[in-house]
Amino acid sequence: MNPKLSQLLGSIDVVRRQLREDSPVSSLITDSRRVVPGALFFAIGGLRTDGNLFVEEAVDRGAVAVITEEDLGQHFPIDYVQVVDVRKALSLVSRQFYDAPDAKLGITGITGTNGKTTVSMLTQHLIGGQDVVGLLGTIRYDLGKRTLPSFRTTPESVDVYALLSQMVANGCREAVMEVSSHGVDQMRTYGVEVDVAAFLNLTQDHIDYHKSMESYYEVKKRLFTGETGRCPRAAVINVDCSYGRRLLTELPAGVDVTTFGIEAEDALVRAEEVSLLPDGTEFRLTWPEGQARVTSPLLGRYNASNLLAALAIARAKGHGIESILKRVASFPGVPGRMERIDEGQNFNVLVDYAHTDDAVVHACSMLREITSGRLIVILGCGGDRDRSKRAPMLRAALDGADEVFVTSDNPRTESIEQIFADMREAAGSEAAHYVNDRKHAISLALDLAQTGDCVLIAGKGHETYQEFDGTVIPFDDRHVARDLIRMKDFC
Ligand SMILES: CC(=O)N[C@H]1[C@@H](OP(=O)(O)OP(=O)(O)OC[C@H]2O[C@@H](n3ccc(=O)[nH]c3=O)[C@H](O)[C@@H]2O)O[C@H](CO)[C@@H](O)[C@@H]1O[C@H](C)C(=O)N[C@@H](C)C(=O)N[C@H](CCC(=O)O)C(=O)O
Numbered sequence: 507m508n509p510k511l512s513q514l515l516g517s518i519d520v521v522r523r524q525l526r527e528d529s530p531v532s533s534l535i536t537d538s539r540r541v542v543p544g545a546l547f548f549a550i551g552g553l554r555t556d557g558n559l560f561v562e563e564a565v566d567r568g569a570v571a572v573i574t575e576e577d578l579g580q581h582f583p584i585d586y587v588q589v590v591d592v593r594k595a596l597s598l599v600s601r602q603f604y605d606a607p608d609a610k611l612g613i614t615g616i617t618g619t620n621g622k623t624t625v626s627m628l629t630q631h632l633i634g635g636q637d638v639v640g641l642l643g644t645i646r647y648d649l650g651k652r653t654l655p656s657f658r659t660t661p662e663s664v665d666v667y668a669l670l671s672q673m674v675a676n677g678c679r680e681a682v683m684e685v686s687s688h689g690v691d692q693m694r695t696y697g698v699e700v701d702v703a704a705f706l707n708l709t710q711d712h713i714d715y716h717k718s719m720e721s722y723y724e725v726k727k728r729l730f731t732g733e734t735g736r737c738p739r740a741a742v743i744n745v746d747c748s749y750g751r752r753l754l755t756e757l758p759a760g761v762d763v764t765t766f767g768i769e770a771e772d773a774l775v776r777a778e779e780v781s782l783l784p785d786g787t788e789f790r791l792t793w794p795e796g797q798a799r800v801t802s803p804l805l806g807r808y809n810a811s812n813l814l815a816a817l818a819i820a821r822a823k824g825h826g827i828e829s830i831l832k833r834v835a836s837f838p839g840v841p842g843r844m845e846r847i848d849e850g851q852n853f854n855v856l857v858d859y860a861h862t863d864d865a866v867v868h869a870c871s872m873l874r875e876i877t878s879g880r881l882i883v884i885l886g887c888g889g890d891r892d893r894s895k896r897a898p899m900l901r902a903a904l905d906g907a908d909e910v911f912v913t914s915d916n917p918r919t920e921s922i923e924q925i926f927a928d929m930r931e932a933a934g935s936e937a938a939h940y941v942n943d944r945k946h947a948i949s950l951a952l953d954l955a956q957t958g959d960c961v962l963i964a965g966k967g968h969e970t971y972q973e974f975d976g977t978v979i980p981f982d983d984r985h986v987a988r989d990l991i992r993m994k995d996f997c
């Protein structure tokens with residue numbers, strides 16, 4: 507039995523309601539092109555266009571009502587509700603429509619510039635595994651019995667609640683969510699009852715959207731302060747990061763805090779004696795319950811930090827040290843994160859999702875430590891996204907590697923030459939190889955590699971496409987590298 511519109515309005519801030527029919531609502535839709543008879547249409551003012559321009563289309567397609575921030579007037583042909591904030595209304599109505607699935611799940615929300623996917627998948631593994639712990643993230647949505655490919659790191663609120671309700675129906679009692687800053691800002695997680703919120707780090711990214719690091723931080727902070735509708739029960743915070751330290755002082759009273767860190771001596775959960783090995787990472791874990799040796803196949807110092815984050819979250823959720831540690835070593839890794847391409851060649855090839863300058867710095871310094879020969883990096887920058895990170899990303903690669911190939915990485919509607927020009931600002935007279943075609947760039951880099959060298963193909967990780975001016979073509983760094991290595995017969 508579909509609920510009537512009036513039953514869905516709950517606690518939303520209403521300016522005016524014009525309910526003549528108060529019809530049952532069969533679906534919640536934000537895109538007029540997807541409206542079907544019985545739908546409730548939310549007219550959202552966006553960055554590119556305004557959903558209010560399409561209310562007539564929604565009516566023509568059979569919507570029973572509209573929720574909007576506009577006054578549509580008393581002659582508007584169907585029911586409508588004028589609200590203060592349509593995105594907030596979308597979240598709250600969705601929660602009501604799907605019967606508050608978040609309240610039936612212990613939800614962990616993970617935010618930070620880098621590492622969200624890694625920590626989310628690690629946490630899922632440590633606290634029970636893919637079959638019983640739901641996951642919403644950049645790579646996939648695990649819903650208990652089934653898995654869908656992800657279409658957004660943090661989907662629109664109506665999808666968040668729909669997916670959480672499927673997890674509940676499939677028997678999950680826990681869920682882990684990556685919470686992107688776009689997601690928080692656009693209220694995609696508004697109202698979600700978060701049990702544990704984790705803060706990993708904050709470095710430059712998405713400045714095109716947030717305008718400054720300060721407002722980027724302020725948006726992430728909302729996950730911890732109740733500004734997303736509810737305060738989390740517990741917070742897990744990286745105190746190696748200065749923004750994490752600051753967050754610690756700005757938390758509301760009553761939130762149970764667990765700090766973690768490698769450098770920070772006052773961290774509750776700490777890694778000491780970190781060893782970076784060619785095939786993994788080892789460290790001594792110290793936390794209030796004691797100490798233990800942790801060995802993981804994940805590469806690099808930043809993954810020691812990611813491991814600590816997941817261990818601290820599992821602890822905050824009440825899991826005992828024995829059961830957590832047993833599962834650490836069996837974590838299969840994250841697709842496209844330092845994924846090794848091994849066709850028997852006599853040099854290392856790794857595909858990694860590093861697409862911020864901080865991630866490139868960490869990736870290069872980590873690979874340096876485990877590479878006897880030269881480090882060769884291939885990278886590009888996405889079009890229609892944060893231009894200010896382009897020069898720093900190339901700078902990081904030039905500083906960290908011996909040879910750098912600059913190439914395409916989803917130029918979208920921008921010209922590759924323009925993206926190269928932005929990146930080149932960092933290069934000065936230093937030489938990088940500029941090769942428009944990504945496959946050709948990978949091929950040239952592989953030709954250059956000799957015994958003991960390492961080739962890092964950065965930026966796309968698990969992605970399986972490139973986007974050129976609205977045309978999406980299949981492209982997977984891992985398949986391309988494998989095919990080239992076999993063809994060139996390096997083995
Ligand atoms: C920059 C950004 O976040 N944009 C989001 C924003 O888009 P927008 O403001 O441009 O929307 P718009 O195109 O102006 O449309 C406004 C409204 O009109 C509606 N419309 C539009 C056309 C029409 O014919 N009929 C109609 O009803 C649209 O459905 C929409 O509701 O609102 C849309 C609807 O809520 C989102 O889908 C869209 O995400 C876009 C697709 C996106 O790419 N977002 C990325 C940047 C993002 O969110 N990424 C983060 C991860 C970031 C990271 O950490 O790497 C993520 O969580 O995935």
Ligand SMILES: Nc1ncnc2c1ncn2[C@@H]1O[C@H](COP(=O)(O)OP(=O)(O)OP(=O)(O)O)[C@@H](O)[C@H]1O
Nearest residue numbers: 619620621622623624644808843858859860865868
């Ligand atoms: N803790 C970390 N600190 C710095 N860099 C990291 C960290 N963890 C991962 N990285 C780098 O960032 C890349 C992306 O990692 P991951 O996918 O886990 O992060 P993410 O936050 O989910 O990214 P996105 O939001 O862009 O999808 C990795 O491939 C690696 O190069």
